[in-house]
Amino acid sequence: MEQPEITTTEYGTMTRMIWHCDEILVGHSITRYNRLTSHKGSSETDVVRFHFGMKGNYSFSYKQLDQTYDLIGGHHNIMYSKGFDIEIWNRTLEVEVFGIQFPRELFVKFTQNANDRLKRFAEDILAEKSVMLSEHWGAIDAPIQQVLQQIIHCKYGGDLKKLFLLSKSIELLVLCAEAYNVAMEKRELFVKSxxxxxxxxxxxxxxxxxxxxxxxxxxxxxxxxxxxxxxxxxxxxxxxxxxxxxxxxxxxxxxxxxxxxxxxxxxxxxxxxxxxxxxxxxxxxxxxxxxxxxxxxxxx
The missing domain is CATH 1.10.10.60 (Homeodomain-like)
Incomplete structure (x- = not known):
């Protein structure tokens, strides 16, 4: 159920913990780079991905979305593509991220009768379109941060931990969706640079x-x-x-x-x-x- 990993490459060392919750995959990683560089990643899995940048600055290009994102620690978004190919450029020497992968059918089951934004997102996923839930990345506020820390430092084991991870994954889905709704209501950004x-x-x-x-x-x-x-x-x-x-x-x-x-x-x-x-x-x-x-x- 828990899978700790330490991977050393030419550009640094990544310490990662992966939790398997039936079909849902939850992961937390800290990468300590030895220089500013770039590296590529790819996957053929057909899943919906929650991405939380917890610390550090980086950019990544997403081939399936034909987009490049320049990100500062403390952000989140939900994305889907049938497989993905990305290239990452680190702007700081330490980057901490957290992620959740939902099987496509399970995510649609949870969201197809939710708010309008999530319903449209679920419809695009059913059509196998490459899509991001929001064009504007949300900020990791206190409620989201607390849930992330609860997962990372969870003391439960066995089936109880599975239930805990499932409940917290759904809670993050709700918190993220609400954060995007609130962001859309803001007409003017004060922090622009x-x-x-x-x-x-x-x-x-x-x-x-x-x-x-x-x-x-x-x-x-x-x-x-x-x-x-x-x-x-x-x-x-x-x-x-x-x-x-x-x-x-x-x-x-x-x-x-x-x-x-x-x-x-x-x-x-x-x-x-x-x-x-x-x-x-x-x-x-x-x-x-x-x-x-x-x-x-x-x-x-």
Whole structure:
């Protein structure tokens, strides 16, 4: 069911984990390159592919779609072609990606009666057209990121893990489809340049690295080279949340993970994640999840 792989080539080393969930294939990989270069990939499988770029910048050309995409870490899309041929150019020395492959018939079964966008996408898939769900790649916001981390760090085994992977794969489908609908409703993009987009992604990464001791807005702005107005508005546009709201989400989901997977007390977790008091943490946790931290510990 789990298949870890380490592959070393002339351009670097890729560490990959693949999970088999009956016909669904789930994968997570980190590639550490030794130089900026390009390489090709191909497949003859007839599947629908979810692609999540979690970290790093890269471009890839997709022969079946006759398109080249220039991507910055923190993006997602869903694509279909009967087999694919791509060429990838890495723009950073580390690239982290996550992917899910749905058999064509199973994906259509899940989506043929969904919203209009997914129904049209399913119709194109049934006609075996090469197609991307959205011409605009979505941003990996907090809800999507949390599901990705839950899969990567899943502690379940056996049939329970299969159910977990299936449920989370469908959850990602729903979250991605909703993200594209929200993006289509935005009439004007505030963050237009690639440089500013990279800086907004850097803000997210900085928050993730310093959840327990987060920098204030002034420090973040100085670190990434944006003024506070552009920082706040650009972050809200990209991740559909404020900087403080995103930080709160990350803290509470991390706390939930600690309660499930470690023996740390709620008080220890609250201090580790930067809460002023355990009571403050308890109140925030109950507001978010509807239960107390101890309830998670007592009912895993």
């Amino acid at each position: 690639k440089t500013d987009k990279e800086k907004i992604i850097a803000v997210r990464d900085l928050i993730n690295e310093r959840v327990a001791d987060p920098p204030n807005l002034s420090e973040i702005a100085r670190t990434v080279g944006l003024n506070e107005y552009k920082l706040k508005r650009g972050f809200k546009e990209t991740f559909s949340n404020t900087v403080f709201g995103y930080l709160t989400e990350q803290r509470l989901h991390l706390a939930h993970q600690y309660l499930r997977d470690t023996s740390k007390t709620a008080a220890e977790i609250s201090y580790e994640l930067g809460y002023a008091t355990p009571q403050h943490f308890n109140n925030a946790f109950k507001t978010k999840f509807g239960i107390t931290p101890n309830s998670v510990r007592n009912n895993p």
